[in-house]
Amino acid sequence: MPYDELEKKIVILGAGPTGLGAAYRLQELGYRNWVIYERNPYVGGLATSFSDSAGFTYDIGGHVMFSHYKYFDDLVDKLLGDNYTEIMREAWVWMMDRFVPYPFQNNVGYLPREVALECILGLIDAQKTPERVREAQTFGDLIDAQFGEAISRYFMKPYNFKVWAHPVDHMSRDWLGERVAIPDLERILRNTILEQPDKGWGPNNKFKYPLYGGTGGLYTPFVKYIHDHLELNKTVISINEDEQAVYFSDGEMVEYDLLLSTMPLDLLVGRLHHAPDQVRTAVEGLHHSSGYIVGVGIARPTPSEKCWLYFPETSSPFYRVTYLSNYSPHLVPDPDHFLLLTETSYSPHKPEDKNTIVDRVIEGMLNTKLIEPADLDRIASTYMIDVDYSYPVPTVDRNKALGQIQPYLMGRNIFSRGRFGGWKYEIGNMDHSVMQGVELVNHWLLNEPEVTWTPSAENAPILLDSTHTRANDTYRARSGHGKVLAGEVVRSTNGTHA
Numbered sequence: 462m463p464y465d466e467l468e469k470k471i472v473i474l475g476a477g478p479t480g481l482g483a484a485y486r487l488q489e490l491g492y493r494n495w496v497i498y499e500r501n502p503y504v505g506g507l508a509t510s511f512s513d514s515a516g517f518t519y520d521i522g523g524h525v526m527f528s529h530y531k532y533f534d535d536l537v538d539k540l541l542g543d544n545y546t547e548i549m550r551e552a553w554v555w556m557m558d559r560f561v562p563y564p565f566q567n568n569v570g571y572l573p574r575e576v577a578l579e580c581i582l583g584l585i586d587a588q589k590t591p592e593r594v595r596e597a598q599t600f601g602d603l604i605d606a607q608f609g610e611a612i613s614r615y616f617m618k619p620y621n622f623k624v625w626a627h628p629v630d631h632m633s634r635d636w637l638g639e640r641v642a643i644p645d646l647e648r649i650l651r652n653t654i655l656e657q658p659d660k661g662w663g664p665n666n667k668f669k670y671p672l673y674g675g676t677g678g679l680y681t682p683f684v685k686y687i688h689d690h691l692e693l694n695k696t697v698i699s700i701n702e703d704e705q706a707v708y709f710s711d712g713e714m715v716e717y718d719l720l721l722s723t724m725p726l727d728l729l730v731g732r733l734h735h736a737p738d739q740v741r742t743a744v745e746g747l748h749h750s751s752g753y754i755v756g757v758g759i760a761r762p763t764p765s766e767k768c769w770l771y772f773p774e775t776s777s778p779f780y781r782v783t784y785l786s787n788y789s790p791h792l793v794p795d796p797d798h799f800l801l802l803t804e805t806s807y808s809p810h811k812p813e814d815k816n817t818i819v820d821r822v823i824e825g826m827l828n829t830k831l832i833e834p835a836d837l838d839r840i841a842s843t844y845m846i847d848v849d850y851s852y853p854v855p856t857v858d859r860n861k862a863l864g865q866i867q868p869y870l871m872g873r874n875i876f877s878r879g880r881f882g883g884w885k886y887e888i889g890n891m892d893h894s895v896m897q898g899v900e901l902v903n904h905w906l907l908n909e910p911e912v913t914w915t916p917s918a919e920n921a922p923i924l925l926d927s928t929h930t931r932a933n934d935t936y937r938a939r940s941g942h943g944k945v946l947a948g949e950v951v952r953s954t955n956g957t958h959a
């Protein structure tokens with residue numbers, strides 16, 4: 462479809478998956494009057510990867526490619542060609558000194574007998590009052606109502622606090638939508654009594670991973686399609702929403718007709734020139750977690766074929782560990798090396814000491830038997846990434862805040878989308894993000910409705926007043942033996958996370 466240069470000027474802020482999805486779609490549709498600006502010297506945002514001098518490649522947390530869209534699948538095929546691996550979505554929980562297959566509640570029979578009994582009795586008790594599931598207001602209420610006291614105490618609550626770094630009672634239940642399944646008691650009893658594993662993964666449960674370059678290897682190939690419109694090292698410092706102008710730290714100003722912003726929504730609001738107090742204060746309803754991603758490269762062959770593991774207990778700071786070197790042989794310098802990638806959350810509710818996190822991660826790996834004492838001398842590299850914005854937490858006040866902020870922005874032709882642009886965890890994965898960009902362009906150019914992103918909080922007051930009119934992610938690396946050199950799923954109450 463031909464579009465004229467005189468068409469509206471589209472400006473995209475941020476070249477993470479959302480911005481790249483929009484940019485790709487614009488070039489695919491033959492639109493010409495657009496630019497994408499990114500503050501980093503590289504594309505990919507939170508889905509980028511870093512390599513260190515020892516030859517290890519690290520993602521910003523384990524990135525599993527889920528897809529809910531044919532367009533996304535086709536795009537992945539086009540971008541990766543044959544350069545991908547296929548991995549089984551195999552997940553385990555480590556607790557009480559043993560591995561329990563995921564999903565946890567179906568496999569309580571792996572736990573000590575008395576604990577398994579406690580879990581099952583709690584579940585029976587919870588199922589006597591099914592109305593509590595319907596009536597639950599918070600995520601915490603829902604966990605209790607759905608799983609009973611014991612599963613909640615042993616796994617759901619400690620694990621979810623470790624992931625979100627926010628009390629589960631601050632979180633809403635809305636983000637789970639209709640996907641709240643009542644545990645199948647009969648199946649759990651059968652698994653427990655017959656001592657059989659019940660794994661949530663099977664032969665068809667595979668995901669693709671880039672053969673080269675880690676998760677970021679999916680995003681660098683976008684550049685060849687969009688490079689004429691891409692400007693790196695451009696940091697937005699403010700936006701005059703009345704004059705539809707963006708200001709950059711290098712002094713440049715650009716005007717737009719339509720703006721897609723993918724920077725964190727609270728930071729975007731903070732950069733507006735004219736936002737009314739109601740909108741500025743609404744950001745107090747947006748909460749996020751941060752995370753320390755610590756990778757540890759070890760000079761011995763991988764001891765496991767597992768993909769990733771969940772850690773609900775306090776024996777380790779991390780909530781999840783990925784055997785990243787099992788995803789692609791090109792993430793390690795030598796086939797006889799392996800790479801563990803750990804994720805530890807932090808927030809004002811759950812402070813974590815940054816200075817000791819690498820050492821505590823290694824100690825946690827020993828405690829949880831991920832490594833053995835002799836491995837301490839085999840550590841070939843460690844790498845730490847400090848992610849300021851890691852998870853947009855679906856708190857009880859989120860939708861009200863979004864209901865205040867988004868209408869104000871959209872009334873001024875600013876469309877804030879993506880993991881932290883939209884601030885909706887439930888549509889915060891890579892496929893959702895790419896598609897939010899694609900669908901916004903389809904909306905602008907083809908008049909199609911956005912499907913993935915939709916307005917929240919119908920009941921929240923909508924600002925129609927037309928007279929009106931943090932910190933960056935920091936990436937820190939260290940390598941070698943304990944010396945800092947420099948330097949960030951199917952969603953269910955079970956606790957699978959992305």
Ligand SMILES: Cc1cc2nc3c(=O)[nH]c(=O)nc-3n(C[C@H](O)[C@H](O)[C@H](O)COP(=O)(O)OP(=O)(O)OC[C@H]3O[C@@H](n4cnc5c(N)ncnc54)[C@H](O)[C@@H]3O)c2cc1C
Pocket residue numbers: 474475476477478479480498499500501504505506507508521522523524525526527695696697698723724725752804848850851852878879880881882889890891892894958959
């Ligand atoms: C720990 C962790 C684990 C994850 N695991 C998974 C997973 O298993 N599967 C999955 O599908 N997804 C996963 N994700 C989510 C995935 O990373 C996101 O879906 C995706 O990166 C979001 O893309 P985005 O473009 O919306 O945002 P981002 O990736 O955050 O990109 C936003 C871009 O905007 C730029 N920017 C910000 N401020 C400015 C400014 N002032 N000026 C200019 N540019 C700016 C940033 O530099 C960045 O490049 C995970 C994320 C994390 C943090």
